[in-house]
Amino acid sequence: MRRTMTTSTTDTSWLGSLIDAVISLMDIIGPIGAGVAIALENLFPPLPSEAILPMAGIAAHDGAFGLWEAVAWTTAGSLVGALALYGLGAWLGLSRLRRIADRLPLIDVSDVDRTVAWFHRHGGKAVFFGRFVPIFRSLISIPAGVARMPLWRFGALTTLGSLIWNTAFILCGWFLGSGWHIVEQYVDVVQNVVIVVVVVTAVVFAVVRIRSLRAEKRHGASPEPSDTRTGELPVRSGR
Template sequence: MTTLIALQAATADSSGDSLITRFADWAVGLMEIIGAPGAALAIAMENLFPPLPSEVILPLAGFTASRGSFSLFEALLWTTLGSIFGAYALYWVGRALGRERTRKIFGWLPMVDLDDVDKVEGWFDRNGSKAVFFGRMIPIFRSLISIPAGITKMNQGKFLGLTAAGSLIWNSIFVLAGFYLGENWHIVETYADVFQKIVIVAVVLLVALWLVLKLRKRKSKDLPLQPEYESENVD
């Protein structure tokens, strides 16, 4: 309860009664009731529901550890286990979908050619290890990257190792920040929010560029062929 009171005092001036504050209250209450496994449960939910911000949960786990509810090692261990659990759940969603169902789903979508789907799948087959590892450190993608890994049936041992390594790095940064910042843990959220917005803008721009290129390609296919005029030789 002391951690929850400290949290409410730290966020009262900056956040008011926002959704993030209520979620933070819930997460800290969970950690105080069941200890470090509560951090694992919260971060697993974040993996399954990307709108929930890991940039809030992880510093809170460090903040709670700094208040003595559990150790820093437990915070790092359980948040990483939670990340692995959430990632595995989405991995099996991808395995359940499989290649053929995924192709059918994308085949129903406008502006999507199955050739493009095959190219993305081929790219993931070649670069899946890097995508899973580094994807764990990119907002939004850190959750979604598990699905194509399941669709392509990435080796489970490799998936586990890459997920654990990438998640441990990401989690350590935020948990340690929350631990050492203490009641000022919410400072981390500001910088993380900027990073997330940069990622979102980059994704929007890439999608817009892809749409423009697809429209141009489709328009060029629809243009009627111009008749070719053969020059007549005059004797």
């Protein structure tokens, strides 16, 4: 791989360090390195495939390996990472997941049941279109395992969605070449937006759930209304 790629990042941020690490990995083991990086991105969602994939495209543009090698290995990496999380979901199973949810604050067992029921209705679309949404593309594999979606179907939908996503970003790096800094700026913005959306969603969920629990507590503990004139409880009809 040409050394011009190693100077594509000059910042000392975690993203810049990550890109340098991916470049080094591709220097050592070629397109397999990009596949390994994408597999890890599935297991650790904060790693941005939006940064890793264009680097594979740039490497292919520079002649380090073939364009379709980059596509094939990164798609294989996506599938391996997704299958690992699917296996985690299958190992947990619905009963174990419900027991875990019952011990967690702000999480209700009914949340698990609703999620699994929703997945049974929309699981195919969720797995396919989820490949285009940062963070969600990793997490969706777990309920797929819990719901025991047929493995062949999960694998096919994951591969197809990943193939489209990976090809788009690899081609972006391929066509931009030395203009990587344009992609890098875009990746920073996208990653920050995703983090903000996730944090805001978590905060909103927590606030709504806390208010709901407080309302239930007040309703359960509140006495029956008394007669404002006598202070006595109203007499209910026996009928």
